[in-house]
Amino acid sequence: MLLDYDRMGGLRVALLGFTALVAGFLLLPVVFIVLLSFGSSRWLAFPPPGWTLKWYQELFADPAWLNAALTSARIATMTALLAVAIGLLASFALVRGRFAGREILRGLLLTPMVLPVVVFAIAIYAFFLRLGLGGTTIGFVIAHTVLALPFAIIPIATALEGFDKSIEDAAIVCGASPLEARLRITLPSIRIGIFSAAIFSFLASWDEVVVAIFMASPSLQTLPVKIWGSLRSDLSPVIAAASSLLVGLTLALMVVTALLQRKFRT
Amino acid sequence: MDETVRAVSSCSRVAAMSVEIRRNFGTVRVPAGLNGLLPALILIVLFFVVPVLVLLLRSVTEPEPGLQNYAALLGDGTYARVFFNTFLVAALVTIVTVLVAFPVAWMLAIVPSGLASIVFGIIILSMWTNLLTRTYAWMVLLQRTGVINRTLMATGVIDQPLPLINNLTGVTIGMVYIMLPFMILPLVGTLRAIDPMTLRAASLCGASPFQAFRRILLPLSLPGVAAGGLMVFVMSLGYFVTPALLGGTSNMMLAEMIAQMVQSLLNWGLGSAAAFILLVVTMALYALQLRLAGARRMSGGI
Numbered sequence: 001m002l003l004d005y006d007r008m009g010g011l012r013v014a015l016l017g018f019t020a021l022v023a024g025f026l027l028l029p030v031v032f033i034v035l036l037s038f039g040s041s042r043w044l045a046f047p048p049p050g051w052t053l054k055w056y057q058e059l060f061a062d063p064a065w066l067n068a069a070l071t072s073a074r075i076a077t078m079t080a081l082l083a084v085a086i087g088l089l090a091s092f093a094l095v096r097g098r099f100a101g102r103e104i105l106r107g108l109l110l111t112p113m114v115l116p117v118v119v120f121a122i123a124i125y126a127f128f129l130r131l132g133l134g135g136t137t138i139g140f141v142i143a144h145t146v147l148a149l150p151f152a153i154i155p156i157a158t159a160l161e162g163f164d165k166s167i168e169d170a171a172i173v174c175g176a177s178p179l180e181a182r183l184r185i186t187l188p189s190i191r192i193g194i195f196s197a198a199i200f201s202f203l204a205s206w207d208e209v210v211v212a213i214f215m216a217s218p219s220l221q222t223l224p225v226k227i228w229g230s231l232r233s234d235l236s237p238v239i240a241a242a243s244s245l246l247v248g249l250t251l252a253l254m255v256v257t258a259l260l261q262r263k264f265r266t
Numbered sequence: 267m268d269e270t271v272r273a274v275s276s277c278s279r280v281a282a283m284s285v286e287i288r289r290n291f292g293t294v295r296v297p298a299g300l301n302g303l304l305p306a307l308i309l310i311v312l313f314f315v316v317p318v319l320v321l322l323l324r325s326v327t328e329p330e331p332g333l334q335n336y337a338a339l340l341g342d343g344t345y346a347r348v349f350f351n352t353f354l355v356a357a358l359v360t361i362v363t364v365l366v367a368f369p370v371a372w373m374l375a376i377v378p379s380g381l382a383s384i385v386f387g388i389i390i391l392s393m394w395t396n397l398l399t400r401t402y403a404w405m406v407l408l409q410r411t412g413v414i415n416r417t418l419m420a421t422g423v424i425d426q427p428l429p430l431i432n433n434l435t436g437v438t439i440g441m442v443y444i445m446l447p448f449m450i451l452p453l454v455g456t457l458r459a460i461d462p463m464t465l466r467a468a469s470l471c472g473a474s475p476f477q478a479f480r481r482i483l484l485p486l487s488l489p490g491v492a493a494g495g496l497m498v499f500v501m502s503l504g505y506f507v508t509p510a511l512l513g514g515t516s517n518m519m520l521a522e523m524i525a526q527m528v529q530s531l532l533n534w535g536l537g538s539a540a541a542f543i544l545l546v547v548t549m550a551l552y553a554l555q556l557r558l559a560g561a562r563r564m565s566g567g568i
Contacts, residue, residue, distance in 0.1 A: 003462035029403030093302035116504020118521040127317035243399035
C-alpha cells in the first residue's frame with residue numbers, strides 16, 4: 001500500500017507535508033534574493049524598511065557589470081554552438097558506429113563531467129599560460145566546450161537511440177542522398193535532444209565559476225567572475241539585483257523549454 | 267599431382283579468405299564510424315587529457331624529481347586535517363541529502379501529475395539558477411544578522427545569534443541545497459519502477475506498513491539510493507565554490523586547498539600532487555558508481 005497514493009492514510013499527509021517543506025527550502029533562496037533586490041536597506045535587512053529600484057540603477061550604471069554579462073553571453077553562445085556541433089557528430093558515431101572501444105571512447109568524452117572542475121581548471125590554466133591563450137575569449141570557449149561537451153552528447157545520443165534508423169534508410173531508398181536523409185529526416189526527429197543539448201551547454205558555460213576564476217584577466221571577466229569578486233569583498237545589494245536578473249533569465253529559459261517541448265510533441 | 271591439388275585448394279582458400287576479409291571490411295566500415303568522433307576526440311585529448319597529464323607530471327618533477335610532494339601531503343598533520351574534513355563534509359552532505367531526498371522522491375513517484383509538476387518545476391528552477399546566486403542567498407540568509415537568526419531570536423527560540431556560516435553547518439546547508447535535485451530526480455525513476463503490487467501483496471500477507479517499508483520498499487530502492495548517494499558523495503568531494511564561500515578557514519576542503527596552493531602560494535608541485543589524489547579518489551568512486559548503475563540495469567532493466 002506504500003506506493004498507492006489513494007490508500008496511504010496518515011502517511012500521505014506526512015509525506016505531502018515533508019515534500020512541501022523541502023519545496024519551500026528549495027524555493028527560499030530564489031524568492032528571497034528577488035525580494036531583497038528591491039529592498040532599500042544597504043545592509044540587507046529583511047523584511048526591508050522600504051522598497052526601491054536603486055540597486056538596479058547602480059547595476060546598470062556600472063559598465064563593468066554589463067560588460068561581464070555581454071562577455072558571458074558571447075562565450076556561452078559560442079560554447080553552445082561548438083558543443084552542439086561537435087556533440088552531434090560524436091553522438092552519431094557513438095550510437096551508430098560499430099567499432100572496438102566504443103564504450104571506452106564514450107567514457108572518455110564524458111569524463112570532463114565527472115572530474116572535479118578544480119583539477120581541470122588549474123590544468124588548463126597552466127596549459128593556456130604556456131600557449132598564450134590565458135585570459136582570451138578563445139581560451140574561455142575551448143575550456144568551456146570541453147566541460148559542456150558531455151551535456152551536449154548525453155541528450156543528443158539519447159534522442160538518437162530512440163530514433164528508428166529504418167526511417168532514414170527509407171528516405172535513402174526513396175532517392176534521398178545519405179546527407180539529405182540525415183539533414184531532413186533524422187535531425188528534425190531528434191530536435192528535442194539537440195535543443196536540450198544547446199540549453200545545457202549554454203548553461204554549463206554561463207554558470208561556470210571555477211575555470212573562469214583562473215582564466216579571467218582584468219580585461220576579460222565573465223559574469224560569475226564579477227559576482228565572485230563582489231561576493232568576496234562585500235555582500236552589496238547590487239549582487240542581489242544582478243542575481244534577480246539571472247533568476248528571471250532562468251525562468252524565461254524554463255518557459256521556453258516547456259513551450260518548445262509541448263510544440264515538439266504535437 | 268598431389269601437390270597441385272594442395273596448391274589449388276590452398277589458393278582457393280586464400281581467395282575465399284580475401285573475399286571474406288573484403289566483405290568484412292565492407293560491412294564494418296571502421297573509418298566511417300570514427301570520422302564523426304574525430305573533432306570531439308581532438309578537443310578532449312588536446313585540451314583535457316594532455317593538460318591534466320602535464321599537471322600530474324608536475325607533481326613528481328617540481329621543485330625536483332621525486333615523490334617529495336606526496337610525502338609532504340600525506341605526512342603533514344595540516345594536510346591530513348584537510349583530507350579528513352573533505353571526507354567528513356562529503357559524507358555528512360550525502361547522508362543528509364539521502365534522508366531528505368527519499369521521502370520527496372517517494373511522494374513525487376506516486377502523487378497525481380499536476381501536483382508533481384509543480385514540485386518538479388521548483389526543483390528545476392533551483393537547479394538552473396546560477397550557482398553563485400544561490401550561494402549568495404545562503405550567505406545573506408545565514409549570516410549573524412540574517413533572517414534566520416533574527417526570526418529565531420524574535421520568536422524566542424534562541425537569545426544569541428547562532429553561528430550558521432563559515433563553519434560546517436553553513437557548508438552542509440549550502441551543499442545539501444545544491445545536491446538535492448541530483449538525488450531526488452534519479453530516485454523518482456527508481457521508485458516509479460517498483461511495482462505497487464509487491465507492496466499490496468505484503469500488506470495482504472499481514473505486513474505492517476513499517477515492515478513493508480523496511481523489507482520491500484527500502485531494499486528495492488537501495489540500488490538507486492546507492493548510485494545517487496555515491497554520485498552526491500563524489501561531487502561533494504571536489505566541490506569548490508560553496509565550501510569556499512560558506513565554509514570557514516578551520517574546515518577548508520581539498521578543492522579550495524588545491525586552488526590556494528596554485529593561486530596564492532604558486533606551489534604547483536604540491537598543488538598538482540593534491541589534485542592527483544583528488545582525481546584518483548574521484549575516478550575510483552565513479553567507477554564503482556558505474557558498476558552499481560550497470561548492475562541495476564542488468565538486474566532490473568530500469
